Amino acid sequence: xxxxxxxxxxxxxxxxxxxxxxxxxxxxxxxxxxxxxxxxxxxxxxxxxxxxxxxxxxxxxxxxxxxxxxxxxxxxxxxxxxxxxxxxxxxxxxxxxxxxxxxxxxxxxxxxxxxxxxxxxxxxxxxxxxxxxxxxxxxxxxxxxxxxxxxxxxxxxxxxxxxxxxxxxxxxxxxxxxxxxxxxxxxxxxxxxxxxxxxxxxxxxxxxxxxxxxxxxxxxxxxxxxxxxxxxxxxxxxxxxxxxxxxxxxxxxxxxxxxxx
Numbered sequence: 001x002x003x004x005x006x007x008x009x010x011x012x013x014x015x016x017x018x019x020x021x022x023x024x025x026x027x028x029x030x031x032x033x034x035x036x037x038x039x040x041x042x043x044x045x046x047x048x049x050x051x052x053x054x055x056x057x058x059x060x061x062x063x064x065x066x067x068x069x070x071x072x073x074x075x076x077x078x079x080x081x082x083x084x085x086x087x088x089x090x091x092x093x094x095x096x097x098x099x100x101x102x103x104x105x106x107x108x109x110x111x112x113x114x115x116x117x118x119x120x121x122x123x124x125x126x127x128x129x130x131x132x133x134x135x136x137x138x139x140x141x142x143x144x145x146x147x148x149x150x151x152x153x154x155x156x157x158x159x160x161x162x163x164x165x166x167x168x169x170x171x172x173x174x175x176x177x178x179x180x181x182x183x184x185x186x187x188x189x190x191x192x193x194x195x196x197x198x199x200x201x202x203x204x205x206x207x208x209x210x211x212x213x214x215x216x217x218x219x220x221x222x223x224x225x226x227x228x229x230x231x232x233x234x235x236x237x238x239x240x241x242x243x244x245x246x247x248x249x250x251x252x253x254x255x256x257x258x259x260x261x
Contacts (some may be wrong), residue, residue: 001033001088012080016105017058020167026087027051027109038046038159040124041238050112058104071168072128084149109119124160125129127202135197139186142196149185149199150178159203166206168254172226172236177260178253179246226254234259235244 010088011081021027032048045053058170064151066078067089078087078095086098086107098105104197110118126132141158152158153167171178176195225235225242234241234256241258 002036002092003032003034005032005091006088007087007091008089010089012085013103016085016100016103017056018106018108020107024107024109024168028053038156038161039121040127040156041069041163042120044115052110052115054106054108054110054115054118055098057121058100058106058124060100060102061098061100061105064097065094070152071113073191111233124158125156126160127164128159128207133200133203135192135200138200139192139196140190142182143186143190145182147182148178148248149176149180149182150253152182153161153199154249154251155204161205162207164251165224166203166210167170168227169206169225170199170202172207172255172260173261174199178255179192224254227255229254 001254006028011020011025012033014020027049028047031051033045033053034048034139035044035046036141037044037046041056043055043057045055051063073076080087080097081099081101081102084097085100085103085105088096088098090096100106104122108120110119116123126137138159142152145152147155149171150167151256153162154164168178174195176199185193185194185199230245234243236259238254238258239259241256242253244257246253246255
């Protein structure tokens with residue numbers, strides 16, 4: 001999409017998780033995508049109009065590329081299915097199709113200069129792979145928190161974009177129980193304890209390894225340390241524990257009760 005013009009937009013339903021913004025099609029048609037970036041789990045397409053197309057995949061959303069230019073220079077007809085809800089026809093002759101069976105995805109148009117104030121962006125914490133995220137930052141965000149470590153990692157105000165799978169994985173790598181209070185990471189004065197530095201490093205490690213494996217294509221292709229491994233032996237050397245599953249805040253948490261303290 002980058003450096004290409006959006007020639008046509010097809011909306012095949014009036015909403016996803018929320019209704020599409022006012023004049024969505026008209027505001028996008030004819031615009032050039034200048035950059036495509038990410039903030040937490042949001043994709044941000046900066047447009048030549050100055051507006052930003054903000055997109056979220058939700059639970060089941062995905063994008064794919066379809067079509068090609070025919071000899072006559074027109075876009076080939078696409079074979080769309082009922083879950084293809086938005087189609088961006090690009091100046092390359094190809095189409096970017098958004099598919100979302102559960103319709104938990106989101107698309108919005110943010111006026112020029114309004115991105116940092118948008119409700120989806122304004123309260124986000126640091127990016128986990130940025131230099132801004134370390135043990136000190138994590139400890140400061142968790143100081144005095146009575147919630148669990150697992151819940152703290154899923155709080156987008158603490159760290160942006162970390163999901164349920166890699167929160168469990170990071171806690172296992174760091175050797176920390178997901179059931180402990182988040183306040184364990186900081187001293188009463190807010191200084192980082194060793195656990196904070198270990199956990200911040202573990203978050204970076206599991207995400208970097210996930211990117212290297214290209215798990216975004218299908219996370220089920222990967223072999224995790226604890227996620228979805230209930231009743232299987234712990235993979236850590238010299239640990240004889242068995243992976244357990246527990247529900248926290250409506251989400252499944254997987255951990256080893258022996259090596260995660």
